[in-house]
Amino acid sequence: MTSQLCCYIFENRHGLIFNPDSIRILREQYRIIGCLTGNLPEYPRQNAELGLPLELSREECCVLADQHIISMYELILPLNDCEEDHAKYLTDLEIEFQRQKIENGHERINEILINRQSILQRNIQSANENSSETDEFTLSLLETNNAWKNCSRSLEENEHIMLLNIIKQRLRQFTLEYMLMKLPIESRRTNLKLRSITSEELKQNLKLIEQLRCDVFADLYLNKNQKYWISSGQKFGGDYLVYFDDPSRCHSTFIVTCVLRNEIERNSTIIPLTHLIARCRIAVNVNKICILASRKSPISCDIEYLTVNWNGF
Structure with a gap:
């Protein structure tokens, strides 16, 4: 099955989508938020309001590709002028x-x-x-x-x-x-050489923690009981922010942090206690719930979640 939504993969293994109709479809139909990374042509010297293209994380690209929602392509360099x-x-x-x-x-x-x-x-x-x-x-x-x-x-x-x-x-x-220059949405070159990429290729050579993040994102996104909206949680020190509705309508409820537990040696520290306390305090201060996500076993893809509450003593 070939998708009409084209996503272009670049060196950082993140995807860029330039077509505004595709971005609207991802938002309205598939609960994909992404991150706008470009400046608005009308206001190029500011970064308060961003525009095209939309950047998708590796986790979002893999889930969408597995669901046959997007087609991923990699640009073959160098480009020759025509x-x-x-x-x-x-x-x-x-x-x-x-x-x-x-x-x-x-x-x-x-x-x-x-x-x-x-x-x-x-x-x-x-x-x-x-x-x-x-x-x-x-x-x-x-x-x-x-x-x-x-x-x-x-x-x-x-x-x-x-x-x-x-x-x-x-x-x-x-x-x-x-003259006012109009920025093109997509390249007009006729000699572009693109190579199709699968989600398996995108996941190659990932570290253990990166593999865990992909699996946790997929588990949350494909949850059959609740349709979550997921965005990056870096601003609160986590991996993901989880919403019950569109982020334009509500605040996030959970801060999810992916933790390697069974993948490392038993005598190794999973997460420093000071870091755990800091995450809990941040979650309390911003009225969110801190969640630690890990695998049930090294050979299992099943994810289990641990909710951490701060009791104030």
Whole structure:
């Protein structure tokens, strides 16, 4: 079965999803939160509100791939530039520039006409100055601009010349450097080479604790009795935060920490007592329940959970 949701795996073995429709489907239908990692094109110099792409953890990628919800692909490097792709990019760039140039031209004309009284008073000494002839682009804009059509009927000749000179001056200021660049959602290269990846490949060479995290995430996500929402628990010192509903509607209830117990030697320390106390105190302070997750036995995939309560003494 081939999924329509494409996830691209990179060197850190995390997945990136660029298509906003795919992100919406994962959120609404499959309870996958992920983490937005890109800046918004409208506000590139801030990190309070993030945008595409959506980063999926290794655990989320493995579960979704096993359920045939996503298809995972790895980009084969290096990339070779294609002259056809470059030419098409320049063509699309020129088309977008001309579109923005027209929109900007109408905005500048309307702005000048709204403030024409103050502009005419400031530039009365240059009323008789007539610059070069009006170019075809400016004429086409003026012919389609209703504000100019209505205003030009009541203008005197010197006022008409003055405003026309200012409009031409303002329109010349919009060059390619001032163009708003639209960030593509996905690559437009025609020579991309992708390799399909399975969840087994993604789990190769994992450490014991990383394998345990994958199994715990899958056990929580595929729980038949309760549909949990799961996100990263790093901000509270755990591995996962577990919600009973969409995180936009409620706070998390559990802080889950994966602990190696049966996989290590019996005389080794499972988790330092000071760390356990710290986790419990954090959970109490943020009104959550601390849970330790481990395997029942080294050869078993069954996960058992231990709830730790802080009694205050």
